[in-house]
Amino acid sequence: MKNGPLLFLGLFAALGLAWAGIVLGANAQLSGLVPYYDTGDSQAYPLGMPGQAAHGQLVYRGLECAACHSQAVRRPGFGADQARGWGERQSVARDYIYQPAVQLGEFRIGPDLANLGGRKPSAPDASDLYELLYTGRGAMPAYTFLFEDRKVLGQASALALSLTGHFRPAAGHEIVPTRDAQALVAYLLSLNSEYVYPEARPAPPPAAEKTGEAKK
Amino acid sequence: MITAPLPAAPAELSAVECTSRCPLLLLVGSGLIWLLLSGVLGLIAAVQLHSPTVLAGCRYLNYGHMQAMAETAFIYGWIGNLGLAITLWVLRQLSAEPLRAVGWTLVGASFWNLGVLLGLIGIAAGEATGIPLLQMPGAVQPLLLVAYGAIGVAGVLAWADRRREMMFASHWYAVAALFLFPWLFSAAQVMLVWAPVRGTLQAVVGGWFAQGLWTLWIAPLALAGAYYVAPRASGKLMPAYDSSALGFWALLFLGGWTGGRHLIGGPVPAWISTIAIVTTVMLLFHYIVVFLNLRVAYGAGGTALKFIGFGLAAYVAGGFIDALTSVRAVAEVTQFTFFDAAQHQLAVYGGASMLLIGALYFALPRITGKPWASAGLIRGHWALTVIGLVLLVIALAGAGWVQGTDLNNAAVSFAEIADHTRPWLLAATAAQAILLLASFLLTVNFIRSAMPECPWGREAS
Numbered sequence: 001m002k003n004g005p006l007l008f009l010g011l012f013a014a015l016g017l018a019w020a021g022i023v024l025g026a027n028a029q030l031s032g033l034v035p036y037y038d039t040g041d042s043q044a045y046p047l048g049m050p051g052q053a054a055h056g057q058l059v060y061r062g063l064e065c066a067a068c069h070s071q072a073v074r075r076p077g078f079g080a081d082q083a084r085g086w087g088e089r090q091s092v093a094r095d096y097i098y099q100p101a102v103q104l105g106e107f108r109i110g111p112d113l114a115n116l117g118g119r120k121p122s123a124p125d126a127s128d129l130y131e132l133l134y135t136g137r138g139a140m141p142a143y144t145f146l147f148e149d150r151k152v153l154g155q156a157s158a159l160a161l162s163l164t165g166h167f168r169p170a171a172g173h174e175i176v177p178t179r180d181a182q183a184l185v186a187y188l189l190s191l192n193s194e195y196v197y198p199e200a201r202p203a204p205p206p207a208a209e210k211t212g213e214a215k216k
Numbered sequence: 217m218i219t220a221p222l223p224a225a226p227a228e229l230s231a232v233e234c235t236s237r238c239p240l241l242l243l244v245g246s247g248l249i250w251l252l253l254s255g256v257l258g259l260i261a262a263v264q265l266h267s268p269t270v271l272a273g274c275r276y277l278n279y280g281h282m283q284a285m286a287e288t289a290f291i292y293g294w295i296g297n298l299g300l301a302i303t304l305w306v307l308r309q310l311s312a313e314p315l316r317a318v319g320w321t322l323v324g325a326s327f328w329n330l331g332v333l334l335g336l337i338g339i340a341a342g343e344a345t346g347i348p349l350l351q352m353p354g355a356v357q358p359l360l361l362v363a364y365g366a367i368g369v370a371g372v373l374a375w376a377d378r379r380r381e382m383m384f385a386s387h388w389y390a391v392a393a394l395f396l397f398p399w400l401f402s403a404a405q406v407m408l409v410w411a412p413v414r415g416t417l418q419a420v421v422g423g424w425f426a427q428g429l430w431t432l433w434i435a436p437l438a439l440a441g442a443y444y445v446a447p448r449a450s451g452k453l454m455p456a457y458d459s460s461a462l463g464f465w466a467l468l469f470l471g472g473w474t475g476g477r478h479l480i481g482g483p484v485p486a487w488i489s490t491i492a493i494v495t496t497v498m499l500l501f502h503y504i505v506v507f508l509n510l511r512v513a514y515g516a517g518g519t520a521l522k523f524i525g526f527g528l529a530a531y532v533a534g535g536f537i538d539a540l541t542s543v544r545a546v547a548e549v550t551q552f553t554f555f556d557a558a559q560h561q562l563a564v565y566g567g568a569s570m571l572l573i574g575a576l577y578f579a580l581p582r583i584t585g586k587p588w589a590s591a592g593l594i595r596g597h598w599a600l601t602v603i604g605l606v607l608l609v610i611a612l613a614g615a616g617w618v619q620g621t622d623l624n625n626a627a628v629s630f631a632e633i634a635d636h637t638r639p640w641l642l643a644a645t646a647a648q649a650i651l652l653l654a655s656f657l658l659t660v661n662f663i664r665s666a667m668p669e670c671p672w673g674r675e676a677s
Contacts, residue, residue, distance in 0.1 A: 004375070007388065011395050011468065015432065018424070018472025019403065022488065026420045029485050033415065062342030064280020070552055074481045079548055083626030091483040096415040103346060104419045106478055108552035108623055109265070111630065138631045141264075141272030141279070 033094050036197050045195040049098045049187075056187025059180045061101050063143075070105035071114040071191065087115035087193055092200045095193045110140055118192035129185045130161050130177050146181035149173055232305070232583050233314045239321035239370070240583050241666050243301035244576065246329045248659045250293025253336075255652035257286035262645040266638050276340040284344055284351040285336045291349060291434070292360070293332045295568060297325070299437030300367055302575045303390045305583065306444045307374035310387060316373045324366025331360040347408055347418075349426040354409035361402055368394050385460040385509070386444035392468060393436035400428045416483050423475035427492075430563070431471025431499075438531070438568035441575030442510055442524050449524075449578050450516035456508040463505030470495045470502070477542040480551060496542040503535035513574075519594050523574030526602060530566030534559060549624060554637070554644075555616025562609045565651075570601070573658070580665060589664035593657050600654035608647035615640035 035044040049057075060066070073087035081087060091114045096102050117123050124132075136142030147161070152174050159182070160174040169175050177185070193200075232240070261282035264270050271277040308315045315321070335352030338344065343353040352360070371394045375387070383391075404425035407413050413421055447454050454460070476484070476492035506528070513525040537559050541550045550556060577594070581587050588594055615637040622628040622636055 004383070007383065007391060008395065010465070011392050012399075014465075014468035015396055015399055015428070015472060017469065018428070018475075022424050022473060022475060022491070023407070023417075023421055026417055026485060026488060027413065030415060030417050030420075031413075059342075061346040062344060063278065064284055064339075064344060064346065066346055067280035067283050072482045078481050078544075079551075080624045080626040085626075090481070093416045093483050093485075095483060099415065101346060101412070102416055102418045104416070104479075104482060106348060106552065106556065107554075108619075136268065136272070139265075139268050139634045141268040143278075144273050145275040 030093050033097050035097070036094065036195075038195070045197070046095055046098060047190075047192070049100075049190055052183050053187040053190040054100055056183035056185070056190075057099060057101055057103070059184045060103060060187055063184075066103045066105035066107075068105075068107055068109035068139075070108050070112045071102075072104050073112055073114045073193070081112060084111065085119055086112045087118070088120065089193070089196055089200045091115075091193060092197060094197055094199070113188065113191055115193045116191045117189040118194035123189075126185050126189060127161070129188055130159075130181065131163070133177075133181060133184070134161055134163070134175060135167055143181075146184070147175050147177055149175055232308065235318050236305075236308055236315040237583055239315070239318045239325060240301050240305055242322060242325050243297045243304075243367075244580070244662065245666070246325065247294050247297030247301065248655070248662055250289045250297065250329075250332065251655045252652070252659060254286045254289035254294060255648065255655050257282050257289060259645065259648040259652055261286055262641070262648045266634075266641040266645065275342070281340050281342075281344075284339050287349065288335055288339065288351050289332065290564070290569075291429070292335070292352070293329070295434055295437065295564070295572070296328065296332075298572050298576065299393065299434070299441075299568075300325075300371075302441040302572055302579060303393055303437055304367075304371050304374065305579050306386050306440050306575075307371050307390050309444065309582075310384065311374045311377040312379055313374070313377045315370045316377070317369045320366045321370045324363045324368075327359060327363035328367060331356050331363055334359070345409060347404075347422045347425070349429050350404055350408065350422070354405070357401070357405050357409060361398060361405070364398055364401070368398070384443070385454075385457070385464065386440045388461070388464050389436040389443060390440035392464075393433055393440060396432040396436070396468075397429075400425060400432055419479060419482065420476065420484055420488060423478055423488075423492075424472065425475070427475035427477070428472050431467055431474065434564065434568045435467065435471075435531075438527070438571040439506065441579075442513075442527065442571045445520055445575045445578040446510045446513045446524055449518055449520045450512045452512045452516065454509045454512055456505070459505050460509050463502045463509070466499065466502040466505070470499045474499060474538075474542075477538070477547075478551070478556070480542070480544055480547045493542045493544070497539045500535060500539055503532045507532045519588075519598070520574045520578035522598060523570050523577060523601075525574075526605075527567055527570030527572075527574055530562050530570060530605070531568070534563030534567050537562065549620035550616060551620075553616035553620040553623070554612045554640075555620060558609050558612035558616055561605075561612060566605045566609060570605075573601075580662070584666055586665070588661060590661050593661040593664075597654050597657040597661065600650050600657065604647045604650035604654055608644055608651065611640045611643035611647055615644065 035046065037044045073091045074081045075090035076082040132140070133143045134147050149169055150173065152172055156174055157176045159176050163169065163175060260271065261279055264279040264282060304315060304321070334356045338353035338356060339351055344351045345354060371390065375391055404421065407421045408418060412418060473495040474492050476488035477496055480489040510524065510528045513521045513528060540546055541555065541559060618636045618640065619633055622633045
């Protein structure tokens with residue numbers, strides 16, 4: 001190889017082709033995604049993200065929660081996501097169109113959170129999540145800096161955690177979540193992929209397909 | 217027809233001139249500081265994995281922050297600095313002229329290091345971007361881009377200064393690394409930080425960037441040094457050199473397409489991961505060619521070739537494991553587990569970093585004009601690095617496999633998974649400690665070999 005400019009052009013072509021193929025190709029397919037309007041519910045899905053939840057996503061990102069938690073349920077039959085109760089269907093691109101900073105994550109040191117707010121039979125509520133964040137559990141450390149231990153002045157806060165055992169605050173004190181914690185929990189509860197889009201319906205198992213053909 | 221470069225021309229045995237020496241030593245020295253820092257951060261992160269209460273009460277030092285800072289310090293601090301030093305040195309040797317524009321290199325290197333430092337502080341403060349391998353906050357990324365440009369001027373000038381029109385394999389890889397990083401880095405910045413694309417397209421672009429950073433920057437940096445040093449240190453012609461150009465273009469043209477392999481089964485169009493699987497397997501051609509070319513490193517003896525030999529084996533093994541884990545049936549188990557971390561460490565630490573360290577062992581005496589200060593420290597560094605890396609990769613792979621099979625069995629709770637992976641993670645912690653000690657030995661040896669004679673700063677004007 002002797003030609004310097006040719007090498008330079010080759011380098012540019014190598015990068016440009018991959019960029020055009022992967023990024024532009026995916027963009028052509030995904031940029032047109034719009035919310036799905038369900039005429040039965042008179043409602044468009046996914047639901048928009050409330051402002052507090054959008055702030056919470058930035059808290060989630062800043063704390064690097066994605067180092068341990070993924071947010072992408074795999075399809076039934078590929079892994080045990082469904083059996084673990086993380087979601088009845090796989091996550092699809094439409095679930096994420098309102099998210100300012102998508103947090104798919106690459107590790108599952110903790111459970112997947114893509115459908116935390118819509119888990120069956122019972123999704124956690126805000127007080128469960130506050131308690132988990134304050135006390136920690138198993139491999140999940142306690143994020144006590146997301147809470148304020150303060151003296152009760154007058155009426156106790158409605159958000160104060162009801163803790164037992166050695167987590168119970170000193171007499172006359174209460175543990176209340178900071179604004180960051182409230183936003184984070186609002187975000188986690190907004191993660192809900194219960195609604196089944198047409199593209200997210202599980203493919204019919206082969207047997208059902210055959211009987212369908214036979215009927216025709 | 218392409219011919220192999222001649223081994224060891226006599227001119228190379230003398231030290232490089234002082235104007236070239238200072239920027240090179242600054243890059244290597246600051247790289248070593250980041251290597252040590254990344255070792256400390258990686259060790260703490262490894263401890264936090266099996267003892268989650270460690271430093272958990274501190275907003276700035278939780279596991280996610282530690283992990284992101286260790287990765288950033290290693291890639292941008294250590295591989296970036298050392299890789300650029302080796303690449304500039306290779307281009308300088310091939311041109312046989314003193315480096316030009318070294319003032320720019322000194323200024324650029326200073327600002328690059330400042331940028332990495334600010335980036336780590338930003339990650340700790342909770343301003344990280346959350347994108348793998350691009351964690352540094354958006355505010356410092358333009359600084360890094362400009363600093364990189366300033367460092368690269370000397371390399372481009374040295375490439376333009378080459379005496380013979382013919383370019384060798386080390387030339388191609390060096391020039392590719394120099395030019396491709398700014399394009400890739402700025403494109404990713406625009407699409408992910410300044411004007412973020414919408415929805416899961418962010419994950420697609422993030423995967424394209426992360427895999428591109430490996431195949432289009434880190435791997436070429438490492439191979440530029442290895443292709444230059446291996447034939448010279450062994451005194452042998454490179455076998456199968458005719459195919460090296462094909463290996464090079466295979467890496468460049470296929471590498472950028474492999475980004476979707478972490479998105480298998482994810483909420484993105486399925487063709488993205490399918491293309492990634494196909495190109496990851498096709499990329500094996502590149503790894504085979506590199507192995508055939510660089511196998512002169514085996515059996516010749518010498519410190520540089522020992523490290524290059526280990527790095528070559530890890531680099532090739534990393535490529536094959538990458539191909540294996542990109543197959544959907546394997547990814548079903550290994551996806552989202554420590555197995556991916558094991559592959560990353562094998563390729564980046566075992567492969568790229570070891571190839572660069574091998575090149576450093578060959579280059580430093582030719583930069584300073586005197587041999588390494590201590591043979592004992594070299595032996596210690598070699599032994600500890602090999603033990604640490606082998607242990608780290610096996611421990612993480614074991615932890616990943618246990619974790620992956622457990623995750624796919626819904627009856628196993630997360631507490632049980634933590635119990636099952638704990639012995640493996642303890643071994644990984646020990647490996648991180650050994651590697652930190654190894655890096656410390658290398659740093660001490662470097663300081664003793666390089667410091668006294670370098671007139672820091674005198675050349676800056």
